[in-house]
Amino acid sequence: MTKDNKVVLRNKKGDLKKLVMLMNKQNKRFWPPFFPLLNMLDLVLTPEELNLLLRMRTDLYSYEQAFAVSAMGKENFNAIFESLRAKGFIGTKHETDQEQYTLHPFIVGWLEAIVPYMIGKPEEKEFARRYMSFFKAIQKNNFFPARNIMNIMTKFASVSNQSVGSVPESKDAKGKSKIIIDEKIVAPDSRIYPTSTINDIIMEYGSKSIIGQFKACMCRKVTENVGDPCRFKMKDDVACMIFGDPAKQYIKYGHARQISKEEAFDIIQKARDLGAVHSVFHEKDDTKLPQVALCNCCWDCCGQFRLYNMGALPLRYSCFYVAKIAEVSKCNGCGLCEKFCPTAAIKVVEKKVELDTRKCIGCGQCVHQCVRSVTELVESKRTVFLPMLKKSEIRITT
Structure with a gap:
């Protein structure tokens, strides 16, 4: 969303940054919380979805435990939880007989799911534009001493x-x-x-x-x-x-x-x-x-x-x-x-x-x-x- 040629986020910028840092903890690949990355996440996350991810953090939950930490009604939780799984934000672990769930990292995890998920949707090309803007933001660090x-x-x-x-x-x-x-x-x-x-x-x-x-x-x-x-x-x-x-x-x-x-x-x-x-x-x-x-x-x-x-x-x-x-x-x-x-x-x-x-x-x-x-x-x-x-x-x- 834009207002007076400025991007207006539907989610709080600080909350989006928190999510980036949590996703970074899930593997050893660091994604800097530059604005284009926040803008990518904002395009595909509702405030309720973001709130659930921040509540779950990086812990490993059973379905019942995730529901308990959500502070949501069962019907609302089911819809949001399923949406986050379909978008690749929440991954499944099979370390025990019972399925467990946790926050996905950016790669391999969220991006491998969200790009196919966006195919055919009205926001597909806008998501790609924001993704490439993130690449260009990283490229701006090609100067001394940042390069070193x-x-x-x-x-x-x-x-x-x-x-x-x-x-x-x-x-x-x-x-x-x-x-x-x-x-x-x-x-x-x-x-x-x-x-x-x-x-x-x-x-x-x-x-x-x-x-x-x-x-x-x-x-x-x-x-x-x-x-x-x-x-x-x-x-x-x-x-x-x-x-x-x-x-x-x-x-x-x-x-x-x-x-x-x-x-x-x-x-x-x-x-x-x-x-x-x-x-x-x-x-x-x-x-x-x-x-x-x-x-x-x-x-x-x-x-x-x-x-x-x-x-x-x-x-x-x-x-x-x-x-x-x-x-x-x-x-x-x-x-x-x-x-x-x-x-x-x-x-x-x-x-x-x-x-x-x-x-x-x-x-x-x-x-x-x-x-x-x-x-x-x-x-x-x-x-x-x-x-x-x-x-x-x-x-x-x-």
């Missing part, structure tokens, strides 16, 4: 943002890269790939639990709704995935659909061909805890890669591979490796490829896109820190 402070905070964080898994590949008879899908996930040297590689995760959850695919990639849908569609032409048929018990709530409310492991492998292959980097999100952003989601995004759409390439955020990843130039003499300077690299770690200079392994996160796109086998992936478990780009290095300006 952000770099230090990210570099010495207690955990990495997430882990990047690579799908093992081979070449078929025509020299085209293909994903190896094998029950044992055996590498060419007969060693078992780490459990954090994509095929292992799909095999585990596809066999023992459930896999859900989101109705829409939240990042891609938002950029599409502000008139900036994916430059790699990725669509919702290769949207991100959610694993295990957390998937049940997204499936229940129509934000995701349940898929088989075979469907998941097909989606990964298609996404990879289009330029996707497969980033794995862990519970509470702690790579020592179970995986909860798989991002199938290119560097143009993915929220984190987009912020990095806008010069808005530094990044820190747990990685399992590093690219290596195998035979530089085979390079014809086509530039596909450079086009698809999410961190600009690889470049073509005078028609020959050059690689900066310090910036390589081992996603494998340079290997996958190259038909001449110029590069290869080598196992290398490590943490990669990518400082915030200077303004002269920015790749995304919109």
Whole structure:
């Protein structure tokens, strides 16, 4: 709502800030309470809904306990509680025989639900506009000394943002890269790939639990709704995935659909061909805890890669591979490796490829896109820190 060209919130600004800080406590990913973020929340929350979230805080409740703390009548509570679950603010835990409920973090949690929830609603594009305004607000911190402070905070964080898994590949008879899908996930040297590689995760959850695919990639849908569609032409048929018990709530409310492991492998292959980097999100952003989601995004759409390439955020990843130039003499300077690299770690200079392994996160796109086998992936478990780009290095300006 606007009045005299000024935004008027329907909720109290202080209460919205409190909610942001509570959601930040649910994992290790900090979202600054800038006004555009408050404006996003205000668009989709009624005062009664916000009041219930502030009463529940970050505690874990049974349904009866949540009702008791709400101070509402039963009918009103049921309607508001169900609305908050459908919008992704309240998540479900299955740690006991009884379902329990708690406040979701921003990612993985609220945003994965609210973007599909908004599809087809009158406020859908306005929500996207406010979302991108938040990105631009973060980008304004790209100056000295704020840039240095952000770099230090990210570099010495207690955990990495997430882990990047690579799908093992081979070449078929025509020299085209293909994903190896094998029950044992055996590498060419007969060693078992780490459990954090994509095929292992799909095999585990596809066999023992459930896999859900989101109705829409939240990042891609938002950029599409502000008139900036994916430059790699990725669509919702290769949207991100959610694993295990957390998937049940997204499936229940129509934000995701349940898929088989075979469907998941097909989606990964298609996404990879289009330029996707497969980033794995862990519970509470702690790579020592179970995986909860798989991002199938290119560097143009993915929220984190987009912020990095806008010069808005530094990044820190747990990685399992590093690219290596195998035979530089085979390079014809086509530039596909450079086009698809999410961190600009690889470049073509005078028609020959050059690689900066310090910036390589081992996603494998340079290997996958190259038909001449110029590069290869080598196992290398490590943490990669990518400082915030200077303004002269920015790749995304919109």
